[in-house]
Amino acid sequence: MLLGLDAIAKRSPVPEIRVGLVVTHGKKSAGFTVAGSGSGTAIQRGLTDCKGTLEAPFDAVLQIVGMSVSLQDAIEAKRASVSGAMALVRKLPLLFDLADRRRIAPAAN
Template sequence: MSGTRYTQFCALARAAEIIGERWTLLIIRELLLGPTRFGDLAARLDGVSPALLTGRLNALVESGVIRRATLPAPFNAQVYELTETGRALQPAIRELIRWGGRFLFPMRQDDTFQPDWVLLALDAIARREPTPACRIGLRVPHPGGVAVFIIEGGAEGTRIAKGEIEGPTIETPFDVLLQILARKLPLDDAIESGRVRIEGSLRTLGKLPHLFDLATARDARSG
């Protein structure tokens, strides 16, 4: 258990004791993407000390939120992974990502970025109701290369996965993509300014903002 303790018979207080410490939510964010080794967690959580990370992980193991596991051969590496209790946090994390989007811009000069975070961010704003049927490739440049994703719309809502397709594709930095999805930056303007590169049908790519509800949330706040 973490060092913080609230003497209140309140479920929110209990939750805050477990996940309210600094770095804890970001550890859970990383483990939502899959089992992860200690060294990889330390590298992705730029700024956390090994001692502090060890303490946070031990507290989460003690609380039953995560567990230690060993990858099968040939890896034979110890990893941390979410338990069923830990994975039950996913809807709450999704809502926190949506809420945190209000404060995402302007970007800070020292902000780091991991391409895997695109999956969690887009999942948080993906429409859960039927969306226009389409299949769009997304390429997100980052310092280590280009991350590739597939975005699909259809009767079951919007789905996002890693992968690359042959077909309509948009390549743009993630901050520019978010501005397009929020309809703060028209796709045509982004293409003309060189901030976006496209391949394939512009008509299909124009459906992209309709696959997410970021614009709806923004309009509701400004109404």
């Protein structure tokens, strides 16, 4: 999971925030701190000094940070939960490149 998140982490300046991320898989979970800075996004194991935390399965995390599913929709579908500052967790997509990638529309024949 750490490698997957690191692969899509922004390497350019991002907002200086810290968001907790608990990735679940069945009854197991792993906690991470996603920290933004002027040099990009850093992801560390464990939850450290996070005022807002997102908990979701890995596929839901990717949908949320890729902005293909809104945080609110994921919560309403019971695919994600937030503890602490919701406004902070909503900024999570700003820390990843996945939200910036544009899908290329198929060419019309």
